[in-house]
Amino acid sequence: MSPRPAVRPGGRSARVQRSVHAAVQELQAEHGRTGLTVPLIAARAGVTPSTVYRRWGDLQELLADVAVEHLRPDEPPADLGSLREDLEHWAAAFLEEMSSPAGRAYIRDALAGDPDGSNAGQCSAYAVEQVETILARAAQRGEHVPGTDVVMDHVVAPMMYRVLFRPGLLDAQYARDLVATVFYRLMPLP
Amino acid sequence: MSPRPAVRPGGRSARVQRSVHAAVQELQAEHGRTGLTVPLIAARAGVTPSTVYRRWGDLQELLADVAVEHLRPDEPPADLGSLREDLEHWAAAFLEEMSSPAGRAYIRDALAGDPDGSNAGQCSAYAVEQVETILARAAQRGEHVPGTDVVMDHVVAPMMYRVLFRPGLLDAQYARDLVATVFYRLMPLP
Numbered sequence: 001m002s003p004r005p006a007v008r009p010g011g012r013s014a015r016v017q018r019s020v021h022a023a024v025q026e027l028q029a030e031h032g033r034t035g036l037t038v039p040l041i042a043a044r045a046g047v048t049p050s051t052v053y054r055r056w057g058d059l060q061e062l063l064a065d066v067a068v069e070h071l072r073p074d075e076p077p078a079d080l081g082s083l084r085e086d087l088e089h090w091a092a093a094f095l096e097e098m099s100s101p102a103g104r105a106y107i108r109d110a111l112a113g114d115p116d117g118s119n120a121g122q123c124s125a126y127a128v129e130q131v132e133t134i135l136a137r138a139a140q141r142g143e144h145v146p147g148t149d150v151v152m153d154h155v156v157a158p159m160m161y162r163v164l165f166r167p168g169l170l171d172a173q174y175a176r177d178l179v180a181t182v183f184y185r186l187m188p189l190p
Numbered sequence: 191m192s193p194r195p196a197v198r199p200g201g202r203s204a205r206v207q208r209s210v211h212a213a214v215q216e217l218q219a220e221h222g223r224t225g226l227t228v229p230l231i232a233a234r235a236g237v238t239p240s241t242v243y244r245r246w247g248d249l250q251e252l253l254a255d256v257a258v259e260h261l262r263p264d265e266p267p268a269d270l271g272s273l274r275e276d277l278e279h280w281a282a283a284f285l286e287e288m289s290s291p292a293g294r295a296y297i298r299d300a301l302a303g304d305p306d307g308s309n310a311g312q313c314s315a316y317a318v319e320q321v322e323t324i325l326a327r328a329a330q331r332g333e334h335v336p337g338t339d340v341v342m343d344h345v346v347a348p349m350m351y352r353v354l355f356r357p358g359l360l361d362a363q364y365a366r367d368l369v370a371t372v373f374y375r376l377m378p379l380p
Contacts, residue, residue, distance in 0.1 A: 112302045117357045124355035153368070157351030158343035165314035165350070166342075167307045178343070185375045 019045040020052060024066045038062070064113025067106035068122050077130050083138035083145060084183060087155070090134060091175035094127070095159045099170045104163060127156050150186050155179060209235040210242060214256045228252070254303025257296035258312050267320050273328035273335060274373060277345070280324060281365035284317070285349045289360045294353060317346050340376050345369060 023044035027036055038059050042049040056062035077090040097103045110119045128148060135145045155178045162170055213234035217226055228249050232239040246252035267280040287293045300309045318338060325335045345368045352360055 108301055108304075111298055111354060114298075120355045121357065124351075152351070152356075153348035154344055154371075157348040160355070161314075161342070161347030161350050164301060164354075165310045167311065181344075181376070186371070 016045075016047055016051060016055070020047065020056075020062070021066050021069060024062065036063075058113075060109075060113035062113070063109045064111075064119045067109035067113075068119050070106050071103075071110065071123050071126060073126055073130055077134050079137060083134065083141075083143045084179065086134045086138065087151070087179045087182070088176050090130060091155055091159065091179055092172035094130075094156070095163070095170060095172070095175045098160065098163045099167075107160075107164065124152075128152060131156070144187060146182055146187055150182060154182055154186055206235075206237055206241060206245070210237065210246075210252070211256050211259060214252065226253075248303075250299075250303035252303070253299045254301075254309045257299035257303075258309050260296050261293075261300065261313050261316060263316055263320055267324050269327060273324065273331075273333045274369065276324045276328065277341070277369045277372070278366050280320060281345055281349065281369055282362035284320075284346070285353075285360060285362065285365045288350065288353045289357075297350075297354065314342075318342060321346070334377060336372055336377055340372060344372055344376055 020041060023041045024036075027041060027044060036059065038052050039049045041059075041062070042052050045052075052062065056065060077086060080086050080089055098107060107123070110123050114120050131148055131151045135148060135151070138145050155175075158178055159170075159175060162174075210231060213231045214226075217231060217234060226249065228242050229239045231249075231252070232242050235242075242252065246255060267276060270276050270279055288297060297313070300313050304310050321338055321341045325338060325341070328335050345365075348368055349360075349365060352364075
């Protein structure tokens with residue numbers, strides 16, 4: 001992402017962001033990706049094209065920004081009472097979201113408009129945050145927990161690799177099998 | 191990728207592919223990505239723009255095709271005499287290539303021009319092929335070997351996830367640590 005002014009919540013900047021993001025989604029829903037241009041988006045959002053260019057750089061960076069916003073989790077991971085259940089539930093939901101046609105398109109957009117890797121880094125930061133919430137809760141319950149990187153490397157990474165590079169074979173059982181591998185093979189020694 | 195005629199090696203189709211791929215690389219080397227267009231590439235390659243559009247669809251699909259060609263391994267993985275060494279050597283070289291600026295750009299191109307996932311699938315198929323060569327050689331030596339998917343999920347996937355989503359921390363030691371995890375934690379029981 002290009003450097004851009006920080007958003008003042010409730011200010012003009014936040015209003016512009018909301019209306020431009022909404023315009024992108026409306027136009028994509030109506031016409032798909034084809035023919036989407038900055039002038040078209042600006043017109044729908046009621047701003048000038050130069051406002052969009054100044055803030056987002058180009059269409060690809062704007063689409064990446066919209067994608068990252070969509071990939072942001074809406075809520076903390078469910079608390080089902082045990083680490084195993086919490087991880088299985090979260091991983092299965094994450095895989096279902098990421099492997100959906102919309103999820104795949106957002107990931108591709110986030111990676112494409114990303115010369116410096118900051119959009120993709122933000123997607124990963126969201127996953128790290130969710131995983132850390134689950135692990136911290138389990139540790140508080142007194143459960144034995146793996147490190148965040150173990151979960152990222154051996155549960156999140158295999159799922160995302162298959163979503164991007166090996167479509168097919170992507171059901172909740174695959175997510176649960178990866179969590180089982182962490183439990184039976186990759187836990188730190190007590 | 192759009193459906194396109196199979197390449198007859200040595201025929202006109204192969205010549206067109208070689209000259210168009212060469213034109214893309216020359217123009218990228220001279221000017222970077224900016225301003226790259228199908229007419230410019232066609233002119234450099236000595237073909238008509240419609241030849242390019244007919245065969246590749248659009249610029250993004252052409253760049254994806256060039257990227258996949260670049261990500262194709264040049265040779266079989268080195269045979270160092272043991273599974274552990276072969277996997278460590280291959281994983282470290284793979285990580286070095288994929289995390290280089292050129293490698294990252296090719297991966298992004300392969301993913302971007304990929305509405306149906308076939309380019310990215312081809313990248314993964316190359317890695318599977320290399321891993322299978324290493325495992326088959328080790329099995330022939332009488333070594334105990336993990337399954338291909340164990341190596342893809344727990345060595346290749348974590349490296350690619352970090353390349354795409356968590357830049358930083360990407361040295362040969364990380365590759366060797368992942369291989370060690372397979373050896374100490376993820377081997378099938380004998």
